[in-house]
Amino acid sequence: MRALRWPATAAILVLATLTGFARPARADPAVTWAVCPEDARVECGRMRVPADWASPYGPTIELQMARRKATDPAHRLGVLIVNPGGPGGSAVNMALDGDFFSADLRKRFDIIGLDPRGVGRSAPVLCSQALVDAKPSPLVGSEAGFRALADYNRRLAADCTARSGPVVQHADTGSVVRDVEALRVALGEPKVSIFGASYGSMIGELYGDTYPGTLRAAVLDSVMDHSADVDAFLSQETASVQDSFDEFVKWCARDARCVLRGQDIPALWATLMQRAAAGTLEDPYDPPAKLGVWELISAAFSAFYDPQWFSFAHYLQDAAEPGQAAGRIAVPPIDLTPNSFPAVFCGDWSLPVGDFTAYRRRIDALARIAPQVRASPIALSAAAGCVGWPHPPASPQHRLAPARMPMLLVNALHDPATGHAWAQQVAVQLGPSARLLTYQGWGHVAYSHSPCVKAAVERYLIDLTLPPVGTTCPAVEPEPFGIG
Known part of the structure; x- marks a missing residue:
């Protein structure tokens, strides 16, 4: 996932003020398009939606997106809404990347990257850099440390809300799905296709669960199981x-x-x-x-x-062997930093870890499962980050209804962030209309690692042909890079 370039701190403060505390108005679906400054071949769009979809006349937030139009309009199949996951990855940047999808896919679809609310350029959740840097380790070892963890999370939520406004309380994926549907309506498209990677797979899952009649196709790459307790x-x-x-x-x-x-x-x-x-x-x-x-x-x-x-x-x-590597160049500190992770996770997951004794018991159980790594950093960070979080989840876990149209799930057999078991479990929930394609190799987001997976994904998106049941793609040995 590519990092978003952020403006100067003063500009961020202005952005937070404008997007977090917009005056009350009804947000009718409408997108304003202009040429993207990063690439004249891509359009950048803006759309206002309610901060809280349950209060359509309440405060609004501005969502931003990028659209790379189909290069073969005569054979255009529609809109492909893409998301790279995170939570926190910029879908705008994904659409701006002209090399991520093949030329064949770019011919047939308008590729639209909509930054989810709270992320990237869409009313970003901004917090004090110093407070984010002071985050305690989730591996707390005492009752006092557990209380301090809860207190930290409450202070963080208050700080982010003061700087970013109501989006902090409404950054859940259920609200993002409502935003995607508003975008579909604004575009006048009868149906949309979705490519969701990693955490973005939840957008495809929940959109299909909520609006099955307007989903043409969905690729869930590196699958989140949103039914897990x-x-x-x-x-x-x-x-x-x-x-x-x-x-x-x-x-x-x-x-x-x-x-x-x-x-x-x-x-x-x-x-x-x-x-x-x-x-x-x-x-x-x-x-x-x-x-x-x-x-x-x-x-x-x-x-x-x-x-x-x-x-x-x-x-x-x-x-x-300390002393053998060169130190990094010091980076001057900044006042604010994007920090959507806790707002999104705590809006999507009910993760009650109990009191300190129960929490410590869970950590010890994880260490028995994983004697070297002890715990998943992303999972334990999420659970620990929601201890004391003041807002209950707006889109807590539930099992998915059977899919009403063909859906393609892809997952690496050895994925550190979204294990293959999750893809198998979601495939069972979605039923016979869904198909799981397993990449026999390693890493996260199989589309990026396997030409075999990429070909199967694009064949499905173009003509809705699913691979045969049990199809796998061979492992590709990693090549050295990033050394030095």
């Missing part, structure tokens, strides 16, 4: 990260280019974890700053996304 959410996510760690160890044993080949990686990792717990592990890329246990686990999790096995092996080697 708190224990399934934590345990299945954690098992996926541990699986990715185990796959990294296997890769290093078979690839001569791994700088740790021949070493006992679990033993090396255990040593680094001990040093992190003791506060003596230096960040190899930002010395003399120290890495804690949570930071080390999170570094591994991030490396498994592509996966970046080659550079992660170098990272572990440099961490084991």
Whole structure:
């Protein structure tokens, strides 16, 4: 996912004021289009919608989008609404990327990236950089630490709301789905197709559940299971990260280019974890700053996304031998930062972890599932981030109704963020109209990693042909990049 370039702090403050506290008005579906400054071949659009769809005459927010029109209008099939996930990834940037989708797909569809409310350019959730940086580790070890975690989350919610307005309380995916339907109406399209990756898969799932009659096609890539309760959410996510760690160890044993080949990686990792717990592990890329246990686990999790096995092996080697890597260039601090993650997650998930004793019991259970990685950083961050959050979820979990049209699910067998089990579970919920295509390899967002998956996805989007039941795509060995 590509990072969004943000304007200066003063401009951000103005943007937060304009989008978070718009004067009350009814938001009729209408999009204003203009040429995007980043690319003259792409149009950028703006549309106002209610901050709270239950109060259509209340405060409004402005949504922003980008549209790359079909290059073969005579054979145009309609609109493809895309989202890269996150939560926090910019769909506008995804549409601006002219290379993500193939030329064949770009011929047949207007590709529209709508930044979800609270994300990117759509009334972004902005918070104090200093407060976000002060986020406590979810691996709390005491009753006092658990109370401090809840207090922090309440302070964060208040800070973000003061800077961003009502969008903080209404950043749930159910509201995003209402926004997508408003966009469809504004465009005058009888139906839309959706490509949702990672967290964006929930947009496709919930749109199909809510508006099945206006969905032409849906690709769910790296599938979220929005029916999982708190224990399934934590345990299945954690098992996926541990699986990715185990796959990294296997890769290093078979690839001569791994700088740790021949070493006992679990033993090396255990040593680094001990040093992190003791506060003596230096960040190899930002010395003399120290890495804690949570930071080390999170570094591994991030490396498994592509996966970046080659550079992660170098990272572990440099961490084991401090002083070998160059430090990063210092970046001056800023006052505000985009921070939609807790507002979105706490709007979408009911994750009651109980009191400190119950919470600690859950963490200990996760460590038994995943002896190396201990817990999924994304799952435990979500659960911990909702402790004390002042707003109840507006779109809590539920099972999906059977799909009323063909839907294509794709997932890597070894995905650290959305495990293959989730894709299997969602396929069962959606029933016989849905089809799961498994990429036998590694990483997150299978479309980006497998030409076989890409071909199947685009064939389905163009002519609605699903692959045969049980179809898989072969693994593609990762290539080294990002080293140095």
